[in-house]
Amino acid sequence: MRLSLESAPVPAPGPGEVIIQVEAAPINPSDLGLLLAGADVTAAVASGTEDRPVVTAPLPAAAARALRARVDQSLAVGNEGAGTVVAAGSSEAAQRLLGKLVAAAGGSMYSQYRCVDTMFCLELPDGATAAQGASSFVNPMTALGMIETLRLEGHTGLVHTAAASNLGQMLNRLCLEDDVPLVNIVRKQEQEDLLRAAGATYVCNSSAPTFMDDLTTALEASSATLAFDAIGGGKVGSQILTCMEAAASAASGTYSRYGSAVHKQLYIYGGLDRGPTELTRNYGMAWGIGGWLLTPFLQRIGLEGMIRLRDRVAAELTTTFASTYTREVSLAGALSLDAIADYARHATGSKYLIRPASA
């Protein structure tokens, strides 16, 4: 795995395109797959210059096999960001954005300038800064997507792991606004405190010896039968299904040979733990687990659904959908070994913002 900064000409925008001078772009967990490719960053080696750092790191054998089709391709990174439109194509939609501050989910946003179709641009509300708009797509649309999925698939309550993340805090605010019962699962006392201070009703600490009982009680009270899991590896997904089954059995009060008939669904949308997922399958037969990804979800709800969600994000950008960052870095700074070691840890509460204009 090789990381570097490259010079590239800025293209002339097509009729429906604009050139954004990128001022802020977050490092999301969903960027790290493309950026780090599962490489062993503890063995990363730096070379190059201060302005043009180069970092290489070895790929574990399993990652190397999965990435065969990617070898020797140079891929730009950065799902989203925000900045000022400094040039615009001839279309009315493009011209209207000239000089405006916009957020864009155009990919390749870890750049100083980026040519993006206006379809992927969101004009920021008056007074909002580029930093406030930088994360207006991935996390807000994912949180909204979870609630939409709940409604589409007929559930009435949600479970969320890594619930103290930026996304988790956003989801907590959304669920409170929309009256959707949400069971937050965290790993540390301070994360529990943070969510309770933000008004969360159900918070379960997976490090507590009483976790399984706490979770079952919260699931009985909330009737949550749909979980979104950011972790992926380990046992927590299976534990959630086990406790959902216990809650469903307690609610029905009768023994059923194949388990409860209540469908229990777990979606894995992240991979904070890349290790194997272990399922104990003591939750009857009415259960499902699957991958959940934003893009296919948006295809499922169609353009109108997507516009409806984006309008809500714009209206509540600095309230419900606010993000916080713990560290700001330049493009070169994002390739320093200590920064890589830090953001590769996926620590909840730690979040990087790249400032491409800074040196």
Add this chain to the structure above:
Amino acid sequence: MRLSLESAPVPAPGPGEVIIQVEAAPINPSDLGLLLAGADVTAAVASGTEDRPVVTAPLPAAAARALRARVDQSLAVGNEGAGTVVAAGSSEAAQRLLGKLVAAAGGSMYSQYRCVDTMFCLELPDGATAAQGASSFVNPMTALGMIETLRLEGHTGLVHTAAASNLGQMLNRLCLEDDVPLVNIVRKQEQEDLLRAAGATYVCNSSAPTFMDDLTTALEASSATLAFDAIGGGKVGSQILTCMEAAASAASGTYSRYGSAVHKQLYIYGGLDRGPTELTRNYGMAWGIGGWLLTPFLQRIGLEGMIRLRDRVAAELTTTFASTYTREVSLAGALSLDAIADYARHATGSKYLIRPASA
């Protein structure tokens, strides 16, 4: 866990019911959950008399917790069976069956006489024996249900594990008839030979050192993206998804950061291995795993769908849907410690038929 034979009065049949003198009832894997309740049969103890044996066996802690709601309930066993109608209620449907040989999926079929609603009876075709009709519901409807699920969910090829079982051989015949590509996964050379002799196109032996490559090749050739797994525990389900992803990537030829967009689905319909399921999740984000059970499937296709499938079973009972048994036992014989030890092993190719009329 306590097993025994009990005397019970035979009820008078209601208008739409018949009394069947049960002549043959199979011990299916789906019966063993109710019959043995996950007990440790290696520690089983026999008591009672030769005619009225009693067997007790301890429950592991996990099974005991899951079965809290079942404690102290005496539950009759036997999903299906066949026999002669010796009494019938007043309805035309019931009277029409008097003296006929019928199969029934009425539950509690490990009995000498059983009162069943005519809705659950299938009149056997001329010349068919009770032994031939005894397994006319669970396995045939499950095999047909797999192919129906393939069509309902938009797949074009199937994967099946424990593929040399009675059900697996049936599914192989069905898929050949219906031109559905089927990848059979077995664990032993003689199982591979058996399926190949029966005309199977794709057979992969999971004990072979080349298993993952063999499976990927078969999946590329068959385009199978839906798997039914009878095993449940271990890694085979995850291996199937891994190879499906490799086949899908090879077909598309391009690198996609989130894996292929082809949806890969695994249904676990049995638990030959009760141990944990281990998922390596190296198959992108477009995948799903879930429990699959016959009853909710039949509810999904409705009464008309079910009648269509049952008519096909009746027409092909002694050909496509033929079952074979390796041992016949009386009701008391089914509770002998050596028989229990044998059928509790779930060995592929070993299948018991209970003959309630024999002593």
